[in-house]
Amino acid sequence: EDKVVQSPLSLVVHEGDTVTLNCSYEVTNFRSLLWYKQEKKAPTFLFMLTSSGIEKKSGRLSSILDKKELFSILNITATQTGDSAVYLCAVEDFGGNMLTFGGGTRLMVKP
Amino acid sequence: DAGVIQSPRHEVTEMGQEVTLRCKPISGHDYLFWYRQTMMRGLELLIYFNNNVPIDDSGMPEDRFSAKMPNASFSTLKIQPSEPRDSAVYFCASSLTDEQFFGPGTRLTVL
Numbered sequence: 001e002d003k004v005v006q007s008p009l010s011l012v013v014h015e016g017d018t019v020t021l022n023c024s025y026e027v028t029n030f031r032s033l034l035w036y037k038q039e040k041k042a043p044t045f046l047f048m049l050t051s052s053g054i055e056k057k058s059g060r061l062s063s064i065l066d067k068k069e070l071f072s073i074l075n076i077t078a079t080q081t082g083d084s085a086v087y088l089c090a091v092e093d094f095g096g097n098m099l100t101f102g103g104g105t106r107l108m109v110k111p
Numbered sequence: 112d113a114g115v116i117q118s119p120r121h122e123v124t125e126m127g128q129e130v131t132l133r134c135k136p137i138s139g140h141d142y143l144f145w146y147r148q149t150m151m152r153g154l155e156l157l158i159y160f161n162n163n164v165p166i167d168d169s170g171m172p173e174d175r176f177s178a179k180m181p182n183a184s185f186s187t188l189k190i191q192p193s194e195p196r197d198s199a200v201y202f203c204a205s206s207l208t209d210e211q212f213f214g215p216g217t218r219l220t221v222l
Contacts, residue, residue, distance in 0.1 A: 034210075042202055042213030043154070088154065098144075098167060099211065101154040 002027040004102035006089050012108045017079050021105045023089030024071040033065055033072050034099065036088040043088055046074070079109045115214035117203050123220045129191040132217045135184055136205030144211060145178055145188050146202040154202070160186065193221045 003026040013019055025033065032050045036043035047056045049065035049072060056063050060079075065072045076083055086106050090099040116135040124130055136143045144159040158168040160180045168178070175194070180186040190197055198221050204211040 042204075042216055044213075045210050048210065098156055098159060100156070103153045 002091060002093060002100040004089055004091055004100050006087075006102035006105050008105060009103070010106040010108070012110065013079055014110050015080055017109075018075065018077045019079060019107060021074040021076075021087050021089075021107070022071060023073070023102055025089075025091045025100075025102075026070065027091045027093050027100070029094040030067065031092045031094045034090045034092065035063055035072070035074050036090065038086045038088055038104070039084075046087075076107075079107075081109050081111055083107060084109045115203055115205050115212055117201075117214035117217050119217060120215060121218045121220075123222065124193055125222050126194055127192045128221075129189065130193045130197075130219060130221075132188040132201050132203075132219070134186045134188070134203030134214060136186070136203070137207075137212055138184065140205035140207045140212075141183075142206045142211075143180060143186050144204040144206075145186070146204065146213075147199045148202060148216070149199045157188070190219075193219075195221045197221050 005024050007022045032048050034048045035046040037046055047063045052065055052067040060077045063074045086104040088104045089102040092099050115137055118133045141162050145157040146154050147157055148154045155170055157170045158178045159166055163180045176190055178188045198219055200216045200218050202216045203214040
């Protein structure tokens with residue numbers, strides 16, 4: 001059974017801080033790892049990672065995957081209050097198009 | 112495209128009643144997923160379809176839950192009879208490649 005564990009469970013920072021969110025996984029036939037941001041609505045897609053060591057970047061957000069150690073990190077630099085959300089990590093295996101989600105990290109950015 | 116459409120957005124019902132949740136995927140997407148999100152268990156995959164055919168329903172909690180996809184543009188998730196522990200947000204998502212697009216969700220409350 002695929003398993004995804006995220007840490008920390010929650011995080012409170014101040015604007016301007018840099019945060020690192022962690023995602024470790026166990027999956028039989030790994031295909032990809034995805035990061036989502038969830039505010040008060042449905043999750044929205046951030047990144048999809050398939051190869052180790054290649055950083056994906058979008059503005060202040062970046063993510064990297066380590067397929068040997070089975071984890072990924074999501075970095076957010078110069079955090080803003082609008083970054084407050086639950087960040088979800090999910091893995092996809094080659095068994096289908098299914099995603100297994102982690103429990104999420106709840107990030108709160110204070111002014 | 113309007114994105115994934117779900118209805119109703121909110122549903123409050125009494126224990127024992129039948130509940131039907133509806134989803135219209137993005138046109139052209141050949142995968143459709145039903146998820147349930149609770150505080151305790153996070154985001155869980157219930158069932159998914161490929162080309163209107165159910166592929167994996169191992170996440171469906173029990174026989175009270177059933178899902179159908181009579182055509183490429185419509186799916187239903189039915190709970191009969193509903194119980195208070197079914198209270199959750201139910202998301203529908205669709206995809207063509209790896210990125211799943213989520214609907215706004217249906218918040219179900221069973222009293």
